Amino acid sequence: MIKMPEKERAVGMYKKMYQIRQYEETIYYLFLEGIMPGTIHQSHGQEACAVGMIYDLRKEDYILTTHRPAGHDLAKGVSLRSMMCEMFGKAEGCCKGKGGAMHTGDIDVGAVTANAIVGGNLPIAAGVALRCKMMKTDNVAVCFFGDGASNEGAFHEALNAAAVWKLPVVYVCENNLYSATTSIKLTCNLENVAADRGSAYGIPSEVVDGNDVLAVNEAGARAIGRARRGEGPTILELKTYRIGGHSRNDACGYRPNEEEKAWFSKDPVRTFRERLIDERVITEEELEKIEKEITDEIDAEVEYAKNSKDPEPESALRDVYWEGGTR
Numbered sequence: 001m002i003k004m005p006e007k008e009r010a011v012g013m014y015k016k017m018y019q020i021r022q023y024e025e026t027i028y029y030l031f032l033e034g035i036m037p038g039t040i041h042q043s044h045g046q047e048a049c050a051v052g053m054i055y056d057l058r059k060e061d062y063i064l065t066t067h068r069p070a071g072h073d074l075a076k077g078v079s080l081r082s083m084m085c086e087m088f089g090k091a092e093g094c095c096k097g098k099g100g101a102m103h104t105g106d107i108d109v110g111a112v113t114a115n116a117i118v119g120g121n122l123p124i125a126a127g128v129a130l131r132c133k134m135m136k137t138d139n140v141a142v143c144f145f146g147d148g149a150s151n152e153g154a155f156h157e158a159l160n161a162a163a164v165w166k167l168p169v170v171y172v173c174e175n176n177l178y179s180a181t182t183s184i185k186l187t188c189n190l191e192n193v194a195a196d197r198g199s200a201y202g203i204p205s206e207v208v209d210g211n212d213v214l215a216v217n218e219a220g221a222r223a224i225g226r227a228r229r230g231e232g233p234t235i236l237e238l239k240t241y242r243i244g245g246h247s248r249n250d251a252c253g254y255r256p257n258e259e260e261k262a263w264f265s266k267d268p269v270r271t272f273r274e275r276l277i278d279e280r281v282i283t284e285e286e287l288e289k290i291e292k293e294i295t296d297e298i299d300a301e302v303e304y305a306k307n308s309k310d311p312e313p314e315s316a317l318r319d320v321y322w323e324g325g326t327r
């Protein structure tokens with residue numbers, strides 16, 4: 001077990017994980033109420049992957065996420081207000097209400113707008129990392145993808161290019177055992193679907209407990225450090241599990257009860273909370289106060305988003321192409 005960091009850092013990580021959990025649970029109920037348009041792919045259960053990897057990134061570093069982006073985006077600093085407004089299709093949303101749940105992000109905090117094409121963000125991450133290298137910065141790109149994405153052609157092309165060009169990118173597979181409703185046992189013969197393939201491209205890899213925020217953070221520091229020093233890409237495979245279904249209306253009937261039970265006992269938010277209390281980092285009363293503040297803030301943003309303006313109809317064709325010169 002990895003040593004608990006000092007209080008501010010440990011509680012900081014917990015706060016972010018708790019915010020993501022509460023955000024996703026709130027969205028789930030709003031969606032069931034039928035007041036939120038579009039669809040949802042939620043990240044609760046995978047909070048430790050997002051927070052462990054992103055906690056120490058700089059604002060100037062980039063993340064590239066998937067159809068399940070909320071945890072990554074919140075961890076990178078996309079504002080809660082702009083996320084919530086986007087969920088309601090409002091003008092103040094991070095994509096001005098035109099993207100919805102699968103297309104959140106904010107380039108100003110280094111969160112490249114999410115890409116819902118499975119595997120589609122891996123080559124883009126190589127491109128982002130190539131830019132970091134060509135501009136002679138030591139910034140890095142961290143690219144999240146699922147176990148299912150590791151069977152896409154784009155995965156293999158991106159990894160090869162990243163290895164050959166020694167790009168400052170960390171490829172992070174969140175292996176949650178399912179690609180939509182299909183078990184990885186039916187789609188790949190490897191135990192470690194991403195990590196075991198690293199050697200084929202000359203890329204070092206690590207397999208990590210994706211429900212342990214400190215383990216993810218430590219492995220992330222090694223991989224990010226390599227990328228910053230110009231030593232090239234790393235693959236991290238984080239073993240984790242979705243709490244909810246793949247998307248809306250998925251009751252997960254295909255997942256064995258025993259499997260769910262075993263994974264839910266390793267809930268990343270609850271287990272870290274228990275550790276914080278057991279190791280006397282913080283009292284339960286203090287935590288309850290923090291949790292209430294986070295919940296109140298989310299509730300306030302829901303009300304704000306509900307009452308904020310819809311996009312103007314004439315904005316529909318705006319922002320199709322970049323109109324602002326070069327960055």
Ligand SMILES: Cc1ncc(C[n+]2csc(CCOP(=O)(O)OP(=O)(O)O)c2C)c(N)n1
Pocket residue numbers: 067068116117118119145146147148149150176178179180246
């Ligand atoms: C190229 C492509 N094929 C299929 C889909 C439909 N689809 C959306 S998510 C998904 C499953 C992806 O599984 P995985 O990569 O393991 O990510 P997870 O959903 O588990 O986070 C599929 C098949 C898609 N969006 N893009």
Ligand SMILES: [Mg+2]
Pocket residue numbers: 146147148174175176177178179180
């Ligand atoms: Mg998956």
